[in-house]
Amino acid sequence: MKEIFDSTAQYLESKKKLRQLIVYYFVFSFVILGALLTFFLISNDNYLLPLIINIVLTIIFAWGSIYFFTNPFKTLYSMNTFFRDLDYSNFLESEVVILSVQKRKAFKYGLEFFVYEALEKSENTTHQRNLYVLELDENIVFNKTIKIKTIGNILVAYEDTK
Amino acid sequence: MKIFSWQNFKKRLAYDWIYYVLSIVLSIVLWRGAFGLLHRYKFYEKIELFIAANIVDDSFNEEIILQVNDPSLKSFELNQALPSDSAFASKLQYVGYQYSDLLILSESVISNIACDEVFLLIDQEIKESYLEKEEEYFLFEEESYGFLLRDVNKSSWLDEYINFDISEKYYLFVSGASQNISNKGNYQTPEYDLALKCLKVLLG
Numbered sequence: 002m003k004e005i006f007d008s009t010a011q012y013l014e015s016k017k018k019l020r021q022l023i024v025y026y027f028v029f030s031f032v033i034l035g036a037l038l039t040f041f042l043i044s045n046d047n048y049l050l051p052l053i054i055n056i057v058l059t060i061i062f063a064w065g066s067i068y069f070f071t072n073p074f075k076t077l078y079s080m081n082t083f084f085r086d087l088d089y090s091n092f093l094e095s096e097v098v099i100l101s102v103q104k105r106k107a108f109k110y111g112l113e114f115f116v117y118e119a120l121e122k123s124e125n126t127t128h129q130r131n132l133y134v135l136e137l138d139e140n141i142v143f144n145k146t147i148k149i150k151t152i153g154n155i156l157v158a159y160e161d162t163k
Numbered sequence: 164m165k166i167f168s169w170q171n172f173k174k175r176l177a178y179d180w181i182y183y184v185l186s187i188v189l190s191i192v193l194w195r196g197a198f199g200l201l202h203r204y205k206f207y208e209k210i211e212l213f214i215a216a217n218i219v220d221d222s223f224n225e226e227i228i229l230q231v232n233d234p235s236l237k238s239f240e241l242n243q244a245l246p247s248d249s250a251f252a253s254k255l256q257y258v259g260y261q262y263s264d265l266l267i268l269s270e271s272v273i274s275n276i277a278c279d280e281v282f283l284l285i286d287q288e289i290k291e292s293y294l295e296k297e298e299e300y301f302l303f304e305e306e307s308y309g310f311l312l313r314d315v316n317k318s319s320w321l322d323e324y325i326n327f328d329i330s331e332k333y334y335l336f337v338s339g340a341s342q343n344i345s346n347k348g349n350y351q352t353p354e355y356d357l358a359l360k361c362l363k364v365l366l367g
Contacts, residue, residue: 018166041197046237048198055194063186071175071182073166113171 002150002158005138012084019077026069033062079111086110092150092157097121097130099143107133109155117156122146132156206342207355209238212365213263215255215272216333217326218243230364236357246272264341264358265365267312267321269331278303283337283348285310293359298366301334309334310366320367335365 037055044051103116114133121130133155141147142161150158165171176183212224224239242263244254259266260281268276276282278301283289285300285307299317301309313319314332327333339348343358 022166041201044198044202046202048202052194052198055198056190059190059194060187063190064183067179067182067186068172071179072168072172076166076171 002148002160003140004158005134005136005156008084008087008157012081012088015077015081015084019074019081022069022073022077026066026074029065030062033058033065037062075111083110083112087152087157090152092152094148094150095121095123096146096148096162097132098146099132099141101143102137103131107131109133109153114155117141130154204238207352207357208235209240210236210265210343210357210361211240211242211263213242213244213255213259213266213268214325215244215246215251215266215268216328217245218324219326220324223321223324227361227364231357231360233357233360236360239361260338261340263338264343265361266336266338267325267333268309268336269328269333271331273301273309273334278308278336279306281339282308283339283341283344284308285337286347289347289359289362293356293362294366295363301336309336310362312366321365335362337362 037058040051040055040058097119099117099119101118103118105116107114107116112135114135115137117132117134119130119132120127131154132149132151138159141159146162148160148162149156218241221241224241227239228236242254242258244251244258246269248254255268255272266282290298299311300307301311311317312333312335313322313327315329319327319333321327337344337348337358340350341348341358342350342352343355344352345356345359346353347359
């Protein structure tokens with residue numbers, strides 16, 4: 002079976018990136034907080050200029066923090082959790098025919114997934130099923146029965162059954 | 164999956180815009196408060212004047228700062244209360260006696276006050292050190308407690324700024340609770356005497 006991603010390697014990579022990101026954030030915070038404290042403490046009775054500088058710096062810091070925690074940090078943290086969980090999960094194997102890729106994207110585990118529309122055959126019945134992938138795989142075969150490995154409908158590996 | 168994505172940011176902005184707006188408001192409020200607190204005038208940098216009359220133009224405080232010409236005097240603040248106001252007694256008690264350094268009161272208001280308990284006794288040292296000319300005093304139990312500021316026969320340079328009742332006599336008192344009267348009042352602050360330095364300017 003062809004693995005779509007190596008969850009252990011991805012987990013380690015996302016963990017490394019997460020640590021790097023946190024270090025950058027702390028450096029950024031210390032620089033801004035140092036500047037804020039300096040301008041505050043050296044100000045005299047005519048404090049209009051340091052007041053304006055501190056307000057602007059605080060807004061930059063607050064916006065940077067909001068962006069950091071709601072975008073890159075959140076995405077990396079979700080990826081980290083997702084790949085870690087994959088390492089300890091039980092996979093489900095089944096046979097499906099992938100029909101198409103949906104235009105819409107779906108959110109699971111706080112991450113954005115592409116959606117494959119597929120048909121699954123089990124015993125005498127056929128039913129429609131959505132499969133989720135983080136990145137589209139160019140080698141995946143459409144309209145042909147393939148064996149897949151999933152966890153919570155997230156496609157982890159596949160194999161052409163010939 | 165991209166970690167830094169303009170598309171993701173635009174999507175998230177629909178949910179998070181309120182935090183971006185709130186951070187602007189909070190930054191302004193917090194820093195204004197912090198700077199205000201750090202640079203607020205100390206008790207020895209400001210004088211508070213309580214006036215039992217209507218102030219029509221409060222620009223004379225700048226004039227007083229200029230005339231006193233002491234770099235340590237940074238603010239001259241005015242508190243107004245009308246004797247006809249139902250809350251006047253409370254204002255006089257709380258703002259006048261406790262927080263003001265100097266008080267301008269009419270004769271009708273003073274008649275109910277035990278001057279020796281709240282006002283500074285004007286002794287010979289004050290008369291010699293802080294006044295330039297002979298003044299007429301308000302006497303309480305044969306002691307001087309206040310300076311005549313204006314009456315029917317005496318005008319004051321403050322007439323154009325304060326709407327005095329022309330039928331009343333007005334006196335200038337020094338609060339015994341002031342911390343700007345050297346060590347003459349309730350506090351032992353010998354190096355701070357701004358309230359006494361303002362006397363000759365107010366009396367004209």
